[in-house]
Amino acid sequence: MNKFVLIAVGFLFATTVYSFPEMIRHHYVNCGACHVSQAGGGVLNAYGRTISYDVLSTWGGEKEARAFYAVDPEKVGTWLNLGGDVRGIQVSQENAQSKTGRYFWMQGGIDAAVTVDRYTAMMTLGQVVGQQRESYQTLDFVSPKYYLSAQISDELSVRAGKFIPLFGLQIPQHTFYIKQNLKIGEGTERDAVEAIYNGEQWNFSAAVAKSSAKSAVRDEEKSVSLQVLKNIADSHKVGVSLWNGNADQFKRDMVGLHTVSGWTEKFYTLAEIDHVKSKSKTTDVETKSIYQLLKVGYEFHKGVHAQVVEQWGRPDLDTGNENQSLGAGFVWYPRPHFEFEMLWAKQRTLYVDKAFEDYAYLLTHFYF
């Protein structure tokens, strides 16, 4: 397969997309304001298209923000929402032993959602095949994410299909400790049924799910999860997430606390801390872990954000091993459909090397 074909098919890769919880600084307290899914992420609804140029981006206009630059919701109606994403990342890592750099696709694909009355069917087509550390990636024409949802009332919805149940912050950075180590990030979509209540002051979600051994979980984990969120002054949210999982090779309980705060219309913070208690069924060894994230952002010009990201993790509380990361960078939404994010961090894993290494990435995201 030549390079041209690889690039062409690369646009059909797909995995999970998340929403931007920092939009709470503009009082968008629920992700469903901009996304078809009440859980957030995935294809934008018509209102979200407007937000993408009027609030999110530095420049842009109504026509430019349309799905595929063409679909006019005023003419087509709000029953059909199309979209999709291509997300790639350039990563560089340097320490005393090595210096590496690579580019790889994180996601890409086409989303389609059809709403009839109170029912919505959503499907993503295309999935990345091949781990990021492999020298190449290919695609698979399957649907990594799909669901049928029913909007029972303005507040209550139920969906069934294949997706990741709500737990913690809904953010796209799946390599953050709070996503990577909890096996609930990219590639862990699972068969699930989820009920979501998005009220004026409270949000609740409850889900039962079963993962596939072919997914990034690499086991059939049956799980029950709950999330409760409280809206404070329409600019802050505090949430508790619970997860109980039982797989062939392990069982685990996770508890997470997270906050999303819009301190002003420009200054915001995201924070999460998770405790994981897991037990291997093969060795009978129990491990307790803690992972934490703090992201501080400031939009100093419309669509241009400075960010500081701090992470900390203890993969096993019975040992002295510790992961630490502190970085700074920017996020820029120049026009509708485009997002760039850069982070340069000093990080270390104590059991590997006490010295800090440099880690940097530049993420490019195009959403149709």
Place this chain on the structure above:
Amino acid sequence: MKAFLFLAKTLLIVSALAVNAAAATDIKTTPAQGDVQFDAIGKPSMIKIKGKGEGAVAALKVDNNTLNGDFKFNVDSLTTGMGVRDDHMKNKYLQVKDFPQATLTLKDFKLPATWNLKNAVVKQADFSGTLKLHGVEKPIKGTFQIDNEKLAGVANFELNISDYGIEIPSYLGVKVTDTVKVAVTFTEMTATEVASAAAPKADVAAPAKKKK
């Protein structure tokens, strides 16, 4: 002797009038001395729509411990942080070119008996009056309070926009709820003591009673 008594009574009445004349207070504000905010909700997804505009221009009068007057507000100054929404709100729904001003009128709001400019705090209490919006005037009820001697305070009330002939805003699947919460806030107000416009007979008689 009769002439003397008549003169004494007249002097008492005049002095009583003078005392009551000093008891009236005019209270005014400029747009810079506060703001007007509203909270609305867009459904589904409970989008919190927060609007903010310049301060209302108050023209109030305290007379006989009763507050009356109105707050006039420039509706065109409202913004919500989203250009498209502001455009629709002002031009399609509030029609600010035809109805540029909203007026909240307070009627007979009773102040505490001890109220004066040095003891100006008024705990939150119910008010009634009228609100003229979009060319429609309707009775309105809410709460009013004064927080300090600078006369910082707030009037809070809720309105149903459909009562004022305003179409319920709807845009690309998001529909605004009918009820909107409004807060008319002042960081300070300017007070001037003036002659009472019409001193009630009871007040005129009060000093005479004291004389007994």
